Amino acid sequence: MHDSTSAKTGTLYIVATPIGNLEDITLRAIRILKEADYIAAEDTRHTKKLLNHLGIDTNLISYYREQEQQRAEQIVRFLEEGQDVAIVTDAGTPAISDPGTVVVRKARERGLKIVPIPGPSALTAALSCAGIEEKAIMFHGFAPAKKTQRKKLLQTLLHADYYAVFYESPHRIEGFLQDAIAALGDRQIFMARELTKNFEELQQTSLSELIVITSSRKSRGEHVLILAPADAVPSKEMDIDDLILWYRDHSSLSLKDSCKTLAADLGVSRSKLYKRALQLWSDDEGTGNL
Known part of the structure; x- marks a missing residue:
């Protein structure tokens, strides 16, 4: 992939791969995996299955957490020699609770080019x-x-x-x-x-x-x-007035839809809830959007 006449160093590609369904991979990711000089994988056996599925035979090297420091140095050397490396994890986006952070940091410290190839992430x-x-x-x-x-x-x-x-x-x-x-x-x-x-x-x-x-x-x-944060959801122990005010202050629902939701949750009359809500729900906080 690398053209030694146009640049002295290679590029580190951070490639997101499927988290389950193999169809969830971008066309750009497939191209980069095909064109890279090396693919650095968290588990080469796991990644080999994906590559076989895609018909890709790029050289595989291992890059797993227990050897992350040593492998990162090896990858940086490849990059400095003009080789392009695509790093992948078993699933999802590298460096998001998966290996990848160390090599990215080292490559950035050396002034090497880093390109994200976005895609699947849990x-x-x-x-x-x-x-x-x-x-x-x-x-x-x-x-x-x-x-x-x-x-x-x-x-x-x-x-x-x-x-x-x-x-x-x-x-x-x-x-x-x-x-x-x-x-x-x-x-x-x-x-x-x-x-x-x-x-x-x-x-x-x-x-x-x-x-x-x-x-x-x-x-x-x-x-x-x-x-959820503590104030994100009303407690069932709250009285009806508190619940109505909670929906007014924390929910994006209209007064009408809030009453419909509350009535279903509490098993009470929607019309009675609506009358009480009209008293509590001030005009500038929602009654204009009934």
């Missing part, structure tokens, strides 16, 4: 279908494996006013949920599991309900968990 896939309100989002990656460290991190979210996003493995999901409800109370959570795969599952629920669900079955596949 993070953006989950956020795109969570339907969360416009609010700040903090991505934490995988929570600490040690319980004490995990609990300490979760406690920092008690009064946070943003959505906290985590990745979690199937064998640690129950521990994470238990620690989350202990630290934060029973707040809302969106769970995306096995994204783009046969057993894809998306659930908007509460921490307590998700604990019941996960404890009653064997979880498979990695999870993306989006924890």
Whole structure:
């Protein structure tokens, strides 16, 4: 791919690959993987299956977390010699809770060219279908494996006013949920599991309900968990006036749609809710959009 007459150094391509469904790869990613001098893969056996599927026979080298420092130096040498290298992980976008950060940093320090080839990411896939309100989002990656460290991190979210996003493995999901409800109370959570795969599952629920669900079955596949801030969802213990005001202040729904939702959730008369909402919902905060 590299033309030694036009440049002295190669390019490091950060290539996103499918997180499940092999059709989720861009035409540009396929071209770069074909034209690169080397593909640096988190697991060469795993990546070989994708390359075989695409009919690509580019040279493969391993780039996995335990040897990230040494492999990064090797890749930088290739780049300085004029070779183009495409780095991939087993699934999704490199350097997003996956290997890739070290080589990117080293290449940047040496002034080498880095080009992102965007594509699949479990993070953006989950956020795109969570339907969360416009609010700040903090991505934490995988929570600490040690319980004490995990609990300490979760406690920092008690009064946070943003959505906290985590990745979690199937064998640690129950521990994470238990620690989350202990630290934060029973707040809302969106769970995306096995994204783009046969057993894809998306659930908007509460921490307590998700604990019941996960404890009653064997979880498979990695999870993306989006924890709502404390004020993002009304508590069932709130009285009706508080609930109406919560929807006025925190929801994008109109007064009419808010009353429809509340009536269905609480099993009460929609007309009575509507009359009370008219009294509480001031003209400048929504009655003009009935």
